[in-house]
Amino acid sequence: MAAQIEEYDFIVIGGRTSGLVVAARLTENPEISVLVLEAGGNYLQDPRVQMPAGWRSLMGSDADWGFKTSPQEGLDHRSINLTQGRALGGSSAINAVAFIMPSKLDFDTWAELGNSGWDWDSLEPYFRKFHTLSAPSQPDNDYPLNFPQQQPTSGPIQASFPENVSSTTKAWNETFRNLDYPFKGDVARGQVIGPYLSPASIDPVTKQRSYSASAYLHPIMDRSNLKVLTGAEALKVNFSGQSPTVVATGVDFLLDGKVRVANTRKEIILSAGTLQSPKILELSGIGGGSLLQSHEIPVVIENLNVGEKLQDHLMCGISYEVADGIETLDDLVRGVPTTVQAAMNAYTTSASGPLARASVNTNAFVPIIDAYSTAGEKSMQTFLAQHPAQPGDLPHHKFCRSVVENKTEGSAQFLMVDAQSLEGQLLTGNFITLIAVLMHPLSVRNVHITSGQPAKQPIIDPKYLSNELDMEVLARHVMSLNLVAGTKPLAGLLKTGGKRNALYEDMYREGTLEQIKGYVRKRALSQWHPVGTCAMLPEEKGGVVDKKLRVYGTTNLRVVDASIMPAIPRANTQTTVYAIAEKAADLIKESL
Numbered sequence: 001m002a003a004q005i006e007e008y009d010f011i012v013i014g015g016r017t018s019g020l021v022v023a024a025r026l027t028e029n030p031e032i033s034v035l036v037l038e039a040g041g042n043y044l045q046d047p048r049v050q051m052p053a054g055w056r057s058l059m060g061s062d063a064d065w066g067f068k069t070s071p072q073e074g075l076d077h078r079s080i081n082l083t084q085g086r087a088l089g090g091s092s093a094i095n096a097v098a099f100i101m102p103s104k105l106d107f108d109t110w111a112e113l114g115n116s117g118w119d120w121d122s123l124e125p126y127f128r129k130f131h132t133l134s135a136p137s138q139p140d141n142d143y144p145l146n147f148p149q150q151q152p153t154s155g156p157i158q159a160s161f162p163e164n165v166s167s168t169t170k171a172w173n174e175t176f177r178n179l180d181y182p183f184k185g186d187v188a189r190g191q192v193i194g195p196y197l198s199p200a201s202i203d204p205v206t207k208q209r210s211y212s213a214s215a216y217l218h219p220i221m222d223r224s225n226l227k228v229l230t231g232a233e234a235l236k237v238n239f240s241g242q243s244p245t246v247v248a249t250g251v252d253f254l255l256d257g258k259v260r261v262a263n264t265r266k267e268i269i270l271s272a273g274t275l276q277s278p279k280i281l282e283l284s285g286i287g288g289g290s291l292l293q294s295h296e297i298p299v300v301i302e303n304l305n306v307g308e309k310l311q312d313h314l315m316c317g318i319s320y321e322v323a324d325g326i327e328t329l330d331d332l333v334r335g336v337p338t339t340v341q342a343a344m345n346a347y348t349t350s351a352s353g354p355l356a357r358a359s360v361n362t363n364a365f366v367p368i369i370d371a372y373s374t375a376g377e378k379s380m381q382t383f384l385a386q387h388p389a390q391p392g393d394l395p396h397h398k399f400c401r402s403v404v405e406n407k408t409e410g411s412a413q414f415l416m417v418d419a420q421s422l423e424g425q426l427l428t429g430n431f432i433t434l435i436a437v438l439m440h441p442l443s444v445r446n447v448h449i450t451s452g453q454p455a456k457q458p459i460i461d462p463k464y465l466s467n468e469l470d471m472e473v474l475a476r477h478v479m480s481l482n483l484v485a486g487t488k489p490l491a492g493l494l495k496t497g498g499k500r501n502a503l504y505e506d507m508y509r510e511g512t513l514e515q516i517k518g519y520v521r522k523r524a525l526s527q528w529h530p531v532g533t534c535a536m537l538p539e540e541k542g543g544v545v546d547k548k549l550r551v552y553g554t555t556n557l558r559v560v561d562a563s564i565m566p567a568i569p570r571a572n573t574q575t576t577v578y579a580i581a582e583k584a585a586d587l588i589k590e591s592l
Helices: 017-026 052-058 104-112 120-129 172-178 212-220 277-283 289-294 330-334 337-350 374-386 397-404 468-485 502-507 513-523 574-591
Strands: 003-013 034-038 131-134 157-160 184-186 191-197 226-230 232-240 247-255 258-270 308-310 314-321 362-366 412-417 431-438 445-448 459-461 557-559
Touching: 003 017, 003 247, 017 034, 017 212, 017 574, 034 232, 104 120, 104 397, 120 131, 120 574, 157 212, 172 191, 172 362, 232 258, 232 277, 258 277, 258 574, 277 445, 314 412, 314 468, 314 513, 330 337, 374 468, 397 468, 412 468, 431 468, 468 513, 502 513
Parallel strands: 003 034, 003 258, 034 226, 131 157, 258 557
Antiparallel strands: 184 191, 191 362, 232 247, 247 258, 308 445, 314 431, 362 412, 412 431, 445 459
């Protein structure tokens, strides 16, 4: 028999990026008690987490859930990794610390889909609330940030720019200007096209990762009204009553090998992430009736939308050999002992060197570059005409297609890494890698339980590139990487006739569109930004939660994490998750 423990006003399932934000804000009121259940461990003192460049060592570690997709037909039947943080702070503890602001258009679209109060103007204050952005202590005229002064911020998450950058990074902005894609807009206002050098979630003083556990939780861990349990894996939510007024009464969870129960006096906040929140809902009896019954789970609320609308950013890159004398991080990536030791010494003695910086600070949002030549535009328009929107398309499909045809909104994010990157054989020599990321995919699928046993991982099927427009758009962007690499001043830093990464070198050197499509199938990977499986939409349009983030059919169960996003934003999702969590905390406080 499960042992019952004390009651709390609020129970947060998942001490991850968003869950810790909500817990911190709710416990500002000393009269409110909060329990946080986190399946992972406390890595606050772990140097792999603290060190900005330590994220590679965390992949596949005990701080990673180790999720993999089912074999993907669009990726030559490959099963690919979906790294997600199993730790206090969730994925904010193990990601690559990129700090990218999303697009105004994304959130205005959320509102148009039926979520009033979630447009850009409503969310912008929360983007300012969660972070503090610090300018470089010594501005470099050869390193224009293109990051205009925004309204003052003073939030817990620290964001900063690197003090020293590579010659290739300095060439980034000018290369895009020479391609006739100069920076335009205001990053902080969600309106930008072209290149800029982005900050990272790094404390400018300590040069340590700034994430939800270090910034939101650590300063308040001694609050008497807050209890955080690590190694506590939620099994299911308990309910009473009938839909549409089902009441969440508590949570069964596993701790130290024993099943325990925590009860709530007010609400339960589900913040387990895009791949886990729908799993917990289904294990608790909320989901598709036939699926639940097949696993002998009593149906509490039937909602076929749970676990559906899974969206993710897919990326694909090409590595280019640099000219002699150009420094890269290849020896560090290869693990050359002397290079690794020198980098460690620099970080431990003076918080400097490559381990103190983000892997990527270059960023550009661009339309399909080749599509706006005369021939390219004609071929792209022909493709769109041959693949019209379908009556059964999901609500966000019209928006995604409109971005592809919009010359002032980027349908891809371009990035640069000063080393061979992504998966594959590492060649001798020094390289940079240019990467294209598909920002608004039309390919959507699901994540669902495979058993009534909580220990079993769900089946994850994003159906990458199942929509032909996704393949066309991503392949054209990847083909444009060669155009970027061939444009000065970046081109002047590459070796004439130099090597490409092994797979491209062997099979795709000509770089035709059809060849690139084959390359994308063999090379593309997730950027680890899954969203959408508990979508905030009207229920009849596929929703799981309403605009106050309450699960349909319940009175006091909310979802607060990336799973509620009805359409994936044009950016790394971390900044949006923080803003969602800050807004959710206010919504919960209003309900009190």
